[in-house]
Amino acid sequence: MAQIIIDGDACPVTNSVIELTKGTSIFVTVVRSFSHFSTTIQPDHVNIIYVDDGPDAVDYKIVKLVQPNDIVITQDYGLASLLLNKAKLVMHHKGFIYNQHNINTLLEQRHASAQFRKSGGRTKGPSAFTSEDVALFEQRFLSIINESSLFTEE
Structure with missing residues (x-):
């Protein structure tokens, strides 16, 4: 049966997904x-899996589970690139879908920013996550699960 898997360490839409x-x-x-x-008690349809604090431990677990x-x-972006051919769909918390067309650009931008920082440059972090961002994610997420035959009873 299909499921939603959330990279949950810093995901600002976890509660939205659980509620929706x-x-x-x-x-x-x-x-x-x-x-x-x-220790927050979750609804019956939610499973929380905890893994070691090591680098990329959450990513490795998700790759195994999906x-x-x-x-x-x-x-x-790195995890998303690994999952594109493994999962039905990989989504960012800002509501966009990762695909073969945008992942390389995203990875290249991430690499260029990292190189710039290594050479002493400073880059801006991501913009603050707003209530408008949450609303956009929720709209797109609902559209995906409502249109998906993966989640209908047969």
């Missing part, structure tokens, strides 16, 4: 490192 999937047959798995441990019909939500 309540009362559906959609199962949500959130993968987090132990440094983000929470199945061909899953939808993954991550802001990590």
